[in-house]
Amino acid sequence: MKAFDYARATDLSDAIGASGCLIAGGTNLLDLMKLEVETPSALVDITRIGLNEIVPEGDGLRIGALVTNAACAADPAVRRGWPLLSRAILAGASPQLRNKATTAGNLCQRTRCSYFMDNRSACNKRQPGSGCAAIGGINRNHAILGTSDACIATYPGDMAVALAALGAQVEIEGPGGTRHIPVADFHRLPGEDPSRDNVLEVGEVITAVLLPAPVEARQIYRKVRDRASYAFALVSVAAVLRMQDGAIAQAKLAFGGVAHKPWIDPRVDSLLVGETPSKALFDKAADLLLEGAEGQGGNDFKIPLARRTLAAVLAEATAE
Amino acid sequence: MAQSPAARIAVNGVTYEFDGDVRRSLLDFLRRDLGLTGTKKGCDHGQCGACTVMVNGRRINSCLSLAVMHDGDEVTTIEGLGAADNLSALQKAFVSHDGFQCGYCTPGQICSAAAMMEEIREGWPSFASEDVAGRVHLDDEEIRERMSGNLCRCGAYANILTAIKEVMESGAKP
Numbered sequence: 001m002k003a004f005d006y007a008r009a010t011d012l013s014d015a016i017g018a019s020g021c022l023i024a025g026g027t028n029l030l031d032l033m034k035l036e037v038e039t040p041s042a043l044v045d046i047t048r049i050g051l052n053e054i055v056p057e058g059d060g061l062r063i064g065a066l067v068t069n070a071a072c073a074a075d076p077a078v079r080r081g082w083p084l085l086s087r088a089i090l091a092g093a094s095p096q097l098r099n100k101a102t103t104a105g106n107l108c109q110r111t112r113c114s115y116f117m118d119n120r121s122a123c124n125k126r127q128p129g130s131g132c133a134a135i136g137g138i139n140r141n142h143a144i145l146g147t148s149d150a151c152i153a154t155y156p157g158d159m160a161v162a163l164a165a166l167g168a169q170v171e172i173e174g175p176g177g178t179r180h181i182p183v184a185d186f187h188r189l190p191g192e193d194p195s196r197d198n199v200l201e202v203g204e205v206i207t208a209v210l211l212p213a214p215v216e217a218r219q220i221y222r223k224v225r226d227r228a229s230y231a232f233a234l235v236s237v238a239a240v241l242r243m244q245d246g247a248i249a250q251a252k253l254a255f256g257g258v259a260h261k262p263w264i265d266p267r268v269d270s271l272l273v274g275e276t277p278s279k280a281l282f283d284k285a286a287d288l289l290l291e292g293a294e295g296q297g298g299n300d301f302k303i304p305l306a307r308r309t310l311a312a313v314l315a316e317a318t319a320e
Numbered sequence: 321m322a323q324s325p326a327a328r329i330a331v332n333g334v335t336y337e338f339d340g341d342v343r344r345s346l347l348d349f350l351r352r353d354l355g356l357t358g359t360k361k362g363c364d365h366g367q368c369g370a371c372t373v374m375v376n377g378r379r380i381n382s383c384l385s386l387a388v389m390h391d392g393d394e395v396t397t398i399e400g401l402g403a404a405d406n407l408s409a410l411q412k413a414f415v416s417h418d419g420f421q422c423g424y425c426t427p428g429q430i431c432s433a434a435a436m437m438e439e440i441r442e443g444w445p446s447f448a449s450e451d452v453a454g455r456v457h458l459d460d461e462e463i464r465e466r467m468s469g470n471l472c473r474c475g476a477y478a479n480i481l482t483a484i485k486e487v488m489e490s491g492a493k494p
């Protein structure tokens with residue numbers, strides 16, 4: 001690990017505009033610093049600045065940026081009103097990691113592309129302009145939607161996929177003030193500049209995630225992975241779906257493991273609403289979702305896998 | 321903002337001052353600075369659980385944490401749970417049920433299991449829970465999921481499960 005200066009922030013104002021790299025749980029940043037993929041010259045420890053509570057806000061909830069993943073998943077209000085969020089968090093990492101991982105750190109976790117994590121490989125995300133070793137390389141984990149010629153990596157997290165389906169917002173404070181961004185718009189597509197994972201600007205700090213009022217709907221998180229636990233998603237589906245009189249009255253879906261961000265396709269949600277569930281309908285939804293999907297060789301299997309996972313989730317969500 | 325502050329860290333009830341290299345992980349601090357070699361280094365990347373210790377009663381991977389960030393924390397390692405002449409209930413159960421072969425993962429397994437028992441006592445759900453909002457119905461699948469952060473290269477999982485279940489059912493202090 002490269003040497004760095006360490007400073008301990010005592011309140012939020014120390015963190016906003018700080019010249020060093022913020023560290024929270026450290027479970028992603030330290031991993032990458034050991035590999036020297038991340039080489040910050042200064043770390044600012046934000047674990048002592050507060051922002052570690054979950055409190056009601058309007059009919060929704062404010063989850064502080066430093067709330068651990070474990071505390072969020074175990075929170076009685078979250079479990080009652082937004083069980084999808086609990087379940088998605090519990091689907092990720094391990095109990096030990098979730099005890100350290102924080103809400104903001106989880107949102108900002110970097111891709112698990114193995115070339116990104118290996119300094120000897122070409123990687124436009126790590127070293128802009130160096131190329132992308134995953135294109136034509138080992139790309140079993142990689143994206144099938146929204147890729148670019150510069151990068152085909154996925155955003156690997158689970159929590160954000162649930163938050164996107166739940167319509168949550170990220171609260172960000174910067175030197176210029178506060179802004180709110182829907183979780184679904186927080187992560188970027190790689191485009192020409194894969195070095196930027198999300199829309200955070202230098203000096204900005206995530207202060208909270210805001211959940212809107214709970215919806216009376218079925219909430220499902222289904223994660224398909226290489227082993228039963230403690231593995232990243234190959235494909236995951238988050239669904240918030242309400243039935244009325246035998247038809248789908250409301251549907252909000254988000255997909256993990258398929259793109260550089262939690263993938264949302266409002267056309268698929270609209271296609272489902274007002275319809276009676278059937279295999280034909282689920283097929284139509286998958287056709288629309290995957291119309292632009294493109295395999296890279298190793299990850300071709302994700303296209304049928306996403307189709308089947310979507311069908312299974314819709315069947316479960318619409319079952320009597 | 322405090323620049324390059326030191327850290328006071330309590331380990332198994334004894335407080336130490338840390339002002340070493342800020343790159344040092346909590347794991348290396350325990351093993352190299354304090355000589356508490358019960359905690360093991362497997363992967364050093366959060367992937368195996370061999371380095372599991374408890375910080376303020378919660379289990380974490382000590383390899384993915386900087387010692388300097390633990391100012392004011394209370395750390396419990398396997399040495400703090402029991403000793404050869406005074407084994408804890410989990411340690412005894414691991415011995416009597418052959419909950420290990422090489423033993424490398426065992427300190428992590430035991431620290432993890434002890435903290436897991438507290439999480440269950442507090443009603444925390446797991447991915448194996450039928451209803452995350454409901455009460456926890458403890459079965460083998462629940463315990464396996466909750467212990468999935470501890471890998472065992474020797475595959476002693478079946479006996480690890482038996483050992484943990486015995487202690488949980490007995491209601492003994494882990």
Ligand SMILES: Cc1cc2nc3c(=O)[nH]c(=O)nc-3n(C[C@H](O)[C@H](O)[C@H](O)COP(=O)(O)OP(=O)(O)OC[C@H]3O[C@@H](n4cnc5c(N)ncnc54)[C@H](O)[C@@H]3O)c2cc1C
Nearest residue numbers: 024025026027028029092093101102105106108157158206
């Ligand atoms: C073996 C292993 C398996 C895993 N499996 C999964 C999995 O299955 N699913 C899953 O979702 N995740 C998984 N993870 C990832 C884990 O969830 C993340 O490492 C964790 O959530 C990161 O949170 P942290 O607080 O530790 O972040 P840190 O490592 O402290 O920080 C990560 C990034 O976030 C930035 N940051 C932190 N806080 C703020 C803030 N308030 N404002 C702005 N920027 C901030 C940091 O600067 C840094 O760039 C796994 C990790 C490991 C090691």
Ligand code: SF4
Nearest residue numbers: 113123132151152153
């Ligand atoms: S897919 Fe993205 S992260 Fe992976 S090597 Fe290519 S540019 Fe880098």
Ligand code: FES
Nearest residue numbers: 362363364369383
């Ligand atoms: S050594 Fe820490 S998880 Fe493997």
Ligand code: FES
Nearest residue numbers: 421423472473474
């Ligand atoms: S007993 Fe050998 S690794 Fe678990």
